[in-house]
Amino acid sequence: MIYLLLAGVLFVIGLHGLFVARHLLRKILSLNVLSAAVFLLLVALAREADPLDAVPHAIVLTGIVVSVSATAVALVLLVRLSRPREDQRKLMDEEGG
Amino acid sequence: MGWLVLVFDGLLAAALIWLAWQATHTPGLFRSVISFIIFGLLMALAWVRLDAPDIALAEAAIGAGATGALLLSALGRLVATHEEGAPWQERRDLYFWIPAGGALLGLLTLAAWMLPSPGLGEQVQDALPESGVQNPVTAVLLNFRALDTLLEIGVLLLAAIAIWSLGRMPLPSAPAVRSPALPALGRLLFPMFVLVSAYLLWRGSHAPGGAFPAGAVMGAGGILTILAGAQPWLTGSVHGPWRMLLSLGFAAMLALALGVMALGQPFFAYPPGLAGLIVLALELAAGLSIAMSLVALYLAGQPPDHWEGEARGE
Amino acid sequence: MTEVFAVLVLLLLLNIVVGLARVLRGPSAADRMLASEMFSTSAVAILLLLAFILDSPPLLDVALVLALLAALAVVTFVGRAWSDLQSRQSESARGMESRESD
C-alpha cells in the first residue's frame, strides 16, 4: 500500500530535517512532518482492518490537537528566544506606563 | 477506474513528499512555511482517500487554518526572517543519512507491511448503541476513551497557560499596515464561521464533525475578528470572562467525570440513558474552549488587561 | 459520469502539482501565497467531486471547512507577514541609524 511507504518516507525526511536544519523554525516544521507520518501510518493501518476501525481515527484526532498545542508553545518560545532584548524593553514600557 | 486511483495516490504521495522536503530542507523560511501549509492541505485529501473524513475535517481546520495562521504570525514576529546560506550545514552528513534513512525506511515499511491490523472495529460497532451517539469516532472520543479527550482538552488549556506564563503579547495584534478591507471581511465572514461551527457540532453525534472541527472553525473566526480589530473583551485580566471560557471544556469534562461518582457510577462512566445528552453537552463546552484556546495560542502571550483604543485600528 | 469526474479530479491534482513550481520559484512572497490559495480552491473542487464519486456527503463538510479556513491564512498573511515586510522595508529605506541605536 502506497500510503505505508509514504508514511515511512515522510518519517525519514522529518527526522533528517530535525537533526540537520539550522533554523529553529524549520526544526518545528520537521517535527510536524514527523508526527504527520506517524498519524498517516495509524490511519493507513486502520483502513486495513475489517470493519473500518474508528479507534486509530480518534487517536489521530487527539494526536493532532496535542501536536498543534506543542507547536504553538514551541513557536512562542522561539519568538521569545529570537528577540529577548526587545521583549524586555516592551515589558519595561508596560510596567512604566 | 483502478489505474485512476493509483495515479491519484501516486501524484498525491509525490506532492506530499516534495512539499515535506521543501518545508524542511530548502532555503527561505517563508517558502518553507507556505510549503507546510500546502502540505496540510494535501494531507486532508490523503485522509479522504484513507476513509477518515473526521480527520480530514480536523486537518482542513487545523492544517490549512490554525497552524497556518500560527506559523505565519510567528514568522512575522521573528526578527530575522531572512536566513543566509544553505538551510543545513554539511552535505557530508548524507554519507551517514542515506544508508541510515534507507535502512530505517526499509525496516519501517517492512514491519508495517507485516502487520495484520486486527483492529477494534467490531468491538466499537458492538458497543455503539450504548454510547449515545451514532458516529463511531465521536463514540470513541467522548465515551470509550473519554479520558484521552479530557487530557487532550487539558493539553490545549495547558498550552494557553504556558504561553501566558511566558509573558505578555510580544506585539500589538493589529496589522502594521491597515487595510480597510479587513474589518469588513471579518464582519462579513464571522457569522458564517459561527454558523458552520454550530452545524459541525450538531453533525458530530451522527456523522463526521464534532467538537474539534467545530472549535477549530470557531477559533479561526475568532482570529479573523482579532485581525479585523474587534477584541476588547478578550483581556488577560482575572476579571474578564476569558479565563473561564478557556477552562470551560476541561472543567465540564472533569466535573462530569467526577460527578457521576456521586451517582454511584465509576469514574467517567455515564449513567445509562443519559449518554447521548452528556456527549452533546460536553461537545458544546469543549468546542467553545477549543475555539478560545486556539485564539489564545494565536495571540502568543498574555493579552493586556485593557485593550487600548488605538491598537484596534479604528 | 463518474469516469469524467475522476479524470477531472486527476486533472485538478495535476494542476496543484504543476502549480507547486510557482511556490518554488516565487519570486515574491505574495506569488507564493496566491499559488497556495489556488491550491485550496483546487482542493475544494477535488473534495466536491470526490463527494459525488464516492457518494460520501461528509466530504462536502470538509470542502466547506477548507473553503472557509483558507481565507484565514491569507488574512493572517496580509495582516502580519506582509505588512511586517513592508514596514521593515520602509524602515531600512529610512537608514540604518535607528537599528544601530537598538
Add this chain to the structure above:
Amino acid sequence: MSQANTLMAVLVGVPLVGAIIAFVYPRLAVSITAVCAGVMVAAAAGLTRLVLSSGVLRQDVGGWAAPLGIGWQVDGLSAGLLLLTAAVGAAGAAHRAFEALEQPFFWPLWLFLWGALNVLFLSADLFNLYVALEVLSLAAVALIAMAGGGALPAAWRYLLASMLGSTVYLLGVALLYGRYGALDIALIADALETDLPSALAAALITLGLLLKAAVFPLHFWLPSAHGRAPAAVSAALSAVVVAAAWYLLVRLWFAPFGAFQGNGVGVLFGLLGAAAMVWGGLLALVQHRLKMLIAYSTVSQFGFGLLLLPLAGGVGAELAWRGAVVIVLSHGLAKASLFLAVGGIARSQGHDRLDAVGGFGSGGVLPWLALVLAAASLLGVPPTGGFAGKWWLLQGALAEGAWLWVLAILLGTLFTAAYLSRLLAVLLRPAQRGPQTGRPSPLTALPGFVLALMACGLGLALPALERLLSSALVAGGLP
C-alpha cells in the same frame, strides 16, 4: 463503586480541578494547591495501604473494559512512585509558597505537572500514557522557561527533545496497535510474539522513553534544563519526571517486552547505565555551579536504575528489583531535597558558584543540614534509603555472579563520593552573609529538610518496602 476507584479518581481529578481554580482565580492559587497537596498525599497513602492489603488493583475507566476502554492499574511499584510524587509535589509547593514569588502561573502549571504524573503512574494504556507524557512535558517546559534568560534555550532544547521522544514513542505504539489491536499493556503482554514489528516497536518505544528520561547518551538536554529552572521545578523534574520515564521503561520491559529479554538487550541497558554513571559523574566533577553539579548527578544516578534490567532474569532478580526501586525512590527524595536546599542557599547568596558560595550556615542552618542528610543518602551511608537500595542491588548482582555490574555499582558509588565531596568541601568554609535583599524566609528550608529526613528514614521503613515490592504485588510478576 469501590474504594480503589475513588482513590484513583481523586489522584487524577483533584490536581486538575485545582489547576483550573488556580488559573481562573489566581488569588486562591496557593490555598487551593495546599488543599490539593493534602488530599493527594492522603490519597496516595490510602492507595498504598489498599495495595498492601488487597494486592494489585485494576479499574476500567468509564466502565469500558480493556481493548475498547482505558484501564488503571496500581501495583507496589506504581504505589511507591505515587507516594514519591506526592511527597516531592507537596514539598516543592511548600517551598515555593514560602519563597512568595509573584508568578501566578506557577501554580496551575505545577498542578498540571502533578496530575500528569499521577495519570502516568496509574494508566495501563499506551496511548493514554502518550497524552499524559505530553501534558507532563508541556507543563515542565513552561515551568523551566519561567526562570527566563538562560532558561529559555534550555526549555527549548527540552521541548524539542521530548517532542521527538514522544513522536518516536507514538510510532512504536502505532506498530503495536497494528500488530495486536490493543493498547492495554497487560493485553499486549499476553499476546506478544517476538517478530519484527514487535521488536521494532519495542526499540522505538524504548528510544522515545530514553530520550525523555535523558539517559546517556541522550542526556544532552537534561542538565541545562534542570540546572536553570527554579528550585522547586528542578526538584520535581530531577526527582520524579526522570523517575517516571524510568518507571515506564521498567513497566514495559518487565511485562510486554520481557519476551525480548535475554538477547543481550539487558546487557545493552546495563552498559548504558554504567556509561551514564561514569559520564555523568565525570561531568559533575568539573561543574562550576552547585545546581549544575546536582543536575549532572541525576544523569549519573539514573544509571543505577538501569542496572535492574540486566539483573532481572537471574536468581538475584528479586533483590535487584527491590534495590533498584528503593534507589529510585530514595534518589528522588534526596535529589529534590538537594535542589530545594541549594535553591535556598543560592537565593541567600545571590548566586550558586561553587568557588564563591559561603560555607555551613550561610543563609540559615537548615538548608545545610538538609544538604548533608540528602548527600548521605545519595552516597549510601547506612542506615539511609540510599544505602539499603545499593546494598540490595549489590546483593542481587553478587548472587548472580555478575561481576561487571558489581564493578559498575562500586564505580558509580565512587563517582558519587567524588562529586559529593566537592559539595561537602564547601561546608568547611566560613559562613558568608549574602545581600540583604535576597534573604528568603527561614521557612523555605523546611520542606527540603523534611524530604532529606524522609530519604534517610526510608532506610528504617525497609520491612514495609519489602512487602510493597514483593513479587506478589507486582503487576505481571517478576520475569
